[in-house]
Amino acid sequence: MNQPLRVRYAPSPTGHLHIGGARTALFDYLLARRHGGAFIVRFEDTDQTRHKESGVNDQLNGLRWLGLEWDESVDIGGPYGPYRQMERLDIYQPFADQLIREGHAYHCYCSEKDLEEERAEQEARGEMGGYSGKCRNLTPEQVAAYQAEGRKPSTRFRVPQDRMIGFQDKVREHVEFDSNGIGDFIIVRTDGIPTYNFAVILDDHLMKIDLVIRGEEHLSNTPRQILMYEALGLPVPEFAHLALILNPDRKKMSKRDESIIQFIEQYKELGYLPEAVVNFIALLGWSPVGEEEIFTKEELIAQFDLDRVSKSPAVFDMDKLNWMNNHYLKKAPLSQVVELCLPHLQKAGYIQGELDAATGEWISALVGLNQERMRFAAEIVELSSLFFTEELIIDEEAAVILKEEHVPTVLANFLQQVEQAESFAVEAIPALLKQVQKETGYKGKQLFMSIRSALTGQVHGPDLNMSIYLLGKEKVGSRLRNLL
Numbered sequence: 001m002n003q004p005l006r007v008r009y010a011p012s013p014t015g016h017l018h019i020g021g022a023r024t025a026l027f028d029y030l031l032a033r034r035h036g037g038a039f040i041v042r043f044e045d046t047d048q049t050r051h052k053e054s055g056v057n058d059q060l061n062g063l064r065w066l067g068l069e070w071d072e073s074v075d076i077g078g079p080y081g082p083y084r085q086m087e088r089l090d091i092y093q094p095f096a097d098q099l100i101r102e103g104h105a106y107h108c109y110c111s112e113k114d115l116e117e118e119r120a121e122q123e124a125r126g127e128m129g130g131y132s133g134k135c136r137n138l139t140p141e142q143v144a145a146y147q148a149e150g151r152k153p154s155t156r157f158r159v160p161q162d163r164m165i166g167f168q169d170k171v172r173e174h175v176e177f178d179s180n181g182i183g184d185f186i187i188v189r190t191d192g193i194p195t196y197n198f199a200v201i202l203d204d205h206l207m208k209i210d211l212v213i214r215g216e217e218h219l220s221n222t223p224r225q226i227l228m229y230e231a232l233g234l235p236v237p238e239f240a241h242l243a244l245i246l247n248p249d250r251k252k253m254s255k256r257d258e259s260i261i262q263f264i265e266q267y268k269e270l271g272y273l274p275e276a277v278v279n280f281i282a283l284l285g286w287s288p289v290g291e292e293e294i295f296t297k298e299e300l301i302a303q304f305d306l307d308r309v310s311k312s313p314a315v316f317d318m319d320k321l322n323w324m325n326n327h328y329l330k331k332a333p334l335s336q337v338v339e340l341c342l343p344h345l346q347k348a349g350y351i352q353g354e355l356d357a358a359t360g361e362w363i364s365a366l367v368g369l370n371q372e373r374m375r376f377a378a379e380i381v382e383l384s385s386l387f388f389t390e391e392l393i394i395d396e397e398a399a400v401i402l403k404e405e406h407v408p409t410v411l412a413n414f415l416q417q418v419e420q421a422e423s424f425a426v427e428a429i430p431a432l433l434k435q436v437q438k439e440t441g442y443k444g445k446q447l448f449m450s451i452r453s454a455l456t457g458q459v460h461g462p463d464l465n466m467s468i469y470l471l472g473k474e475k476v477g478s479r480l481r482n483l484l
């Protein structure tokens, strides 16, 4: 019987979980769950110059927040650990020895300086780079001479000449590379640490990975990896290379691009919902059957397939993400939205200290008033600023309304009602407005627009009764008095 599908996400722990990595992990996760398989998270930390100590936890926290639970990794272990490459160094060495013994690899004594000179010469001749193969066939005397100089060798893979290396990619279909375009590459550095290309094939093999899903930027590594599998007599896994994610200008995303939010951590901080982010990421390259765009994780698990993953780049559309998050926020329980908004209100200085019951209730009402239009929780600060500021900003449209003839009469009467009001609970507000109507004779737009403009500085906005209640007797009074 075939084993259940095993897939892996193998980030280098260089920082927070990026949207591209999150997509790879999500696709892995969905397939593993769909087929009752295993989702493995493993860390490729052999490039110690790019390594960041917090990188492992940053990645795991991002995945955890998205709800992509893994079956094997550094924290929970698993049958094929360790799950970080620097703890697996002993495992790799015998394979390098085997490649050398069988002539598929050789020691290279070229120093950084030698290689630089070689590159410069190649460039001067107008040739493409790639190692010349200078150390391919060293005599024992040459080796002895290098060793006498104290040089430490790296290990290079001997790339066979004149070979077409083809494979059937699950996304890109048939892909082919000419081996003559690939120079002999380093598999173990002079310090004994394997390079990515070498370690990755051994990990994938030893961890029994069936399908390697990763970004298209790794496509040119794949022929190198296939050659090594073949040289070691190991089965080659299947590959699926995911097309790039482009920014809204249809350009390649750079890490500094500010037109989009790139790190999962930032979504969390801004008060996006993980369900929305997962839903959005799933559609970066995958298209479901039919028009529906809203999917729960369970629905994605039931429907996701690589067959419907596009080989053309996906375009990151921030508006769509915001639309989607708004959709999920509208459906979320108010208490959850309040919890997401609270830290932002506190950070803005709008709310201080311990929350008493009355303030808690007031905040719930405030958030509830904005729940429909909020795209992400941090927006609550901007959306609700008019309830906190002492000095109201009146926009152009509202200013026009406030110049109308009937306005002073309406506002003066309303001020009177407010001052006399026994209750300022939200249920009590309609009666106050009704009273203004009765005493002034103004109703409808003339009544409501004047009051709305005076209190909120805007002609459009959330529910008027609720807004009046939220402002409270004091603020309503002072705003009316200022205008009058």
Ligand code: GLU
Binding pocket: 009, 010, 011, 012, 044, 200, 213, 214, 215, 218
């Ligand atoms: N460590 C690689 C990266 O972070 C992943 C390589 C792979 O999936 O094979 O891009």
